[in-house]
Amino acid sequence: MAEPRILVSTSPGERRVALWRDGALQAAFVERPALPDGVGDIHLTRVTARVPALSGVFVMMEGEVGGFLPDAQGGEGVTEGTSLPLRVTRAAQGGKGPRLSATGVPKDLPRDGPPRLLRRGPDAALRLAAAHPAAPVISDHPGEAARLRAALGTPRVQLLPRPAFDEAVEAEFDLLAAAEVPLPGGGRLLVHPTPALTALDVDTGAAAGRDSGAHRAVNAAALAEAARQIRLRHLAGPILLDLAGGSAKSRADLLPALRRAAGPDSLLRVVGLTGLGLMEMVRTRVYPPLHEVLGQPLSPLTHGLAALRRAAREAAARPAAALALRAHPKVLAALRGLPGALEDFAAGAAHPISLISDPTLAPGEDVIEDQPAHAG
Structure with a gap:
């Protein structure tokens, strides 16, 4: 290898x-x-409340961002108002704030003053x-x-x-942004994140009417691809995989293969088979899942940054050209709202990019064109 x-x-x-x-x-x-995402960052925090039902305390970070410190990670015995340097171990995701820990935090960091970022993580x-x-x-x-x-x-x-x-590589990243993944033999793996869990569904597709061997081959391919997609997309929390057809016993017989496929991922654990015959997994939350970063469907910001990426390549190929991005107003508003994005483009090109609002274009239908003669 x-x-x-x-x-x-x-x-x-x-x-x-x-x-x-x-x-x-x-x-x-x-x-x-x-x-x-903040994972690995070290903050000076202030304890705001103890929550016995959650076995931990809420803390305040810089910018009045709230986080949670479990008792098992250094929160036991601390009281409201205490200042603590803590490390972010799980990014904010799923509508919940970051999780923090006192483990691995250097002893010489400040322990007084207002909440603030002390050190960026890698x-x-x-x-x-x-x-x-x-x-x-x-x-x-x-x-x-x-x-x-x-x-x-x-x-x-x-x-x-x-x-x-x-x-x-570009094709692989495009696939990670999609809700379905093709499988060998004509099947597909459908990825459906919800606030409570992620559901993965196997569709045999072209193999549906063929012999049982082709059907089993699609399910076998789905096991390896499901484990891979879970890892690449940073899916976490409860995960259910619904194979295509088969009895409860035949599905249970495939659990060892799923465990082997999940082996390289230290965050992923195969729990077993549910009463409905679904393969149950759970994965530790650390980084934001890609569907939250990119949006599902893709957010105006994701569309806008993809357009800027295309425009930057066009500017590199035609250094003398003054380019314009024609896009939906929501796409342009998202780009203007992201600090540094338009400035980054201007720093790498001979001309800043002109933004032209066009509500007739859906997000993703953005057009890179030469600037109109009157554009500034």
Whole structure:
């Protein structure tokens, strides 16, 4: 097996990071630097309330952001008003604030004063670099390459004159944003996150009318792909997998295969088979699931950042061109509301991009065009 590569694709307002090995995606992150997930950050916090029913305390972070400190992670015995330096162990997600811990926090950090950020945690590229110390880090942005070289050393970081993601990687990231994943043999895996749990459904598709062997092959492929998609999408909490057909016994016989597929993911645990014959799993929550980052359906901001990425590549190919983005008003409002996105584009191009509101275009139908002669 070849050594993996860490690919860092940087575009205005966004950073996408992939762990790529042997032609397959092993890990994926989509980060908006202006909206960090905060995992690994260390904050000076203030305890605001004890909640015996939850076995922990609520704390206040910088900007009046609330978080939760379990008793088992250092909250036992602390009282309201106490100031504590704490590390974020789970990002805010699913409408709940971040979870924190006193474990692993350096002893010399401040313990008085207003709540504030004390230290940023590593981003995805640095986390992957630490987990795979032999993997080269490949960036397509001079500023990002310089940042990574300062942290990892110059020899390890390669700067490409072309996009870090080729067509194969781009296709994998497009698939992660979709609600269905094709399976070998003509089937598909449907991914349906809800506030309470994530439901995965196997549809045999073209294999439905064929022999039972083809049917079993689709289910077998679904087990491996389900475990992979759960990991890549950062799905967490309760997860139910509904295979296509089969008796309760035949499904139970497939549990060992699911456990083998889930083995590489230390956060994922296969619980067993429910009374309805659904495969039950649970995964520890750490990073925001991709459907919350990207939106489901895709948010106006996700559409806008994808358009800026296309525009940045067009500007690189035609440096003298002054470009405009024609898009739905919600897309443009989302871009204007994300600090740094439009400034990032202007910093990397000869001309800032002109924004043209067009309510006739649905989000995702954005058009990159040359600026009108009268545009500023």
